[in-house]
Amino acid sequence: MRSVEAAPGSVASLFDERGRFLGRAFYSDRSQISVRMVTNEDVPVDRAFLRKRLLSAAEFRKRVVKDSEVFRLIYGEADGIPSLIVDRYGDYLVMQNLCQSVERLKPVLVELLVELFEPVGILERNDPKVRLLEGLEQRVSVLHGSVPEEVVASEGGIQFIYDLHRGQKTGAFLDQRENHAAAAEYASGEILDCFSYHGGFALSAAARATRVEAVDLSAAAVTAARRNQRLNGIENVTFREANSFNVLKQYDEEDRRFDAVILDPPAFAKNRDSIPAAQRGYKEINLRALKILRPGGYLVTCSCSHHLSEALFLQIVAEAAIDARRNVVVVERRTQSRDHPILLTVPETHYLKCLILRVL
Ligand code: SAH
Numbered sequence: 001m002r003s004v005e006a007a008p009g010s011v012a013s014l015f016d017e018r019g020r021f022l023g024r025a026f027y028s029d030r031s032q033i034s035v036r037m038v039t040n041e042d043v044p045v046d047r048a049f050l051r052k053r054l055l056s057a058a059e060f061r062k063r064v065v066k067d068s069e070v071f072r073l074i075y076g077e078a079d080g081i082p083s084l085i086v087d088r089y090g091d092y093l094v095m096q097n098l099c100q101s102v103e104r105l106k107p108v109l110v111e112l113l114v115e116l117f118e119p120v121g122i123l124e125r126n127d128p129k130v131r132l133l134e135g136l137e138q139r140v141s142v143l144h145g146s147v148p149e150e151v152v153a154s155e156g157g158i159q160f161i162y163d164l165h166r167g168q169k170t171g172a173f174l175d176q177r178e179n180h181a182a183a184a185e186y187a188s189g190e191i192l193d194c195f196s197y198h199g200g201f202a203l204s205a206a207a208r209a210t211r212v213e214a215v216d217l218s219a220a221a222v223t224a225a226r227r228n229q230r231l232n233g234i235e236n237v238t239f240r241e242a243n244s245f246n247v248l249k250q251y252d253e254e255d256r257r258f259d260a261v262i263l264d265p266p267a268f269a270k271n272r273d274s275i276p277a278a279q280r281g282y283k284e285i286n287l288r289a290l291k292i293l294r295p296g297g298y299l300v301t302c303s304c305s306h307h308l309s310e311a312l313f314l315q316i317v318a319e320a321a322i323d324a325r326r327n328v329v330v331v332e333r334r335t336q337s338r339d340h341p342i343l344l345t346v347p348e349t350h351y352l353k354c355l356i357l358r359v360l
Pocket of ligand 1: 172173176194195196197198199200201215216217218221242243244245264265266
């Protein structure tokens with residue numbers, strides 16, 4: 001940028017070197033991302049403008065969200081309001097304002113969310129670390145109405161207890177919602193769900209399975225998953241606290257067999273430098289998982305690393321299949337749920353990969 005005449009957090013007009021208007025953008029004086037494009041048109045980014053974008057986002061959700069009281073209503077750039085996240089959990093909304101401008105627009109955004117969606121409460125989950133890069137403080141507070149410690153809402157016919165104040169992200173991994181339902185279609189017999197968090201995959205698959213074993217390293221996640229299980233009266237799932245790497249290794253060595261294995265680890269590649277180590281991690285768990293599958297069994301394997309492309313993920317899993325001496329077909333190549341849209345021109349927004357594979 002040649003010159004800046006804009007206040008931090010303002011909506012600035014952008015001009016090229018010859019003074020031609022390029023559009024309007026959110027301006028940040030702290031972040032490496034100093035401008036975030038909002039519109040190419042010479043129009044004010046005011047209440048009416050934001051109202052239109054919120055309504056358009058909601059309209060799209062009506063089309064693509066089925067059978068769920070829980071979904072992402074606004075997904076930043078992909079809904080034309082960069083750095084704004086709004087998730088719906090039944091009667092409640094959770095908001096994240098991740099740049100200076102959407103922080104400054106918070107009062108009008110809250111007003112609009114109340115007017116358009118009539119939530120019982122709105123919580124700001126403004127505790128992500130990226131806020132610090134914007135010079136914004138981390139905080140969690142109720143912005144409208146009231147938000148209880150726990151909210152119960154249903155996702156694909158299963159009730160979940162959400163801790164909006166403290167749960168990961170805004171309370172759940174909403175990006176996996178459609179994959180929970182997709183994976184359940186292939187469920188049968190004995191299933192192993194590694195990295196199970198609150199039981200999204202395990203509980204969705206339970207109805208079609210004989211038995212599901214689910215493991216997570218976090219004691220809190222296991223406790224939450226068990227409560228979700230009881231709430232739904234599901235009996236054939238066992239959640240336990242364990243390291244998935246160890247469990248997979250042990251079952252491989254003991255020749256235990258499963259009809260389906262689900263792998264949904266946290267992002268192993270947090271940045272470009274960690275790609276090689278991440279590759280080894282993904283290879284290890286996918287290799288073990290393929291080895292413990294019965295013939296005809298399914299592997300549901302995910303990677304949510306932004307820095308690892310789908311092509312590379314497919315290659316890693318292919319190498320695992322070769323090493324495991326398994327013939328594998330790709331049944332589905334999936335991604336994040338449609339309420340987390342991918343921007344065509346920003347490949348990094350395609351961050352979640354979910355492959356459904358079948359071992360011959
Ligand atoms: N499958 C879940 C989301 C999983 S998020 C869903 O669809 O909702 C990743 C989970 O992996 C977290 O709950 C984290 O506690 C867990 N985790 C991280 N490292 C682990 C490990 N080595 N073994 C088992 N669980 C682990």
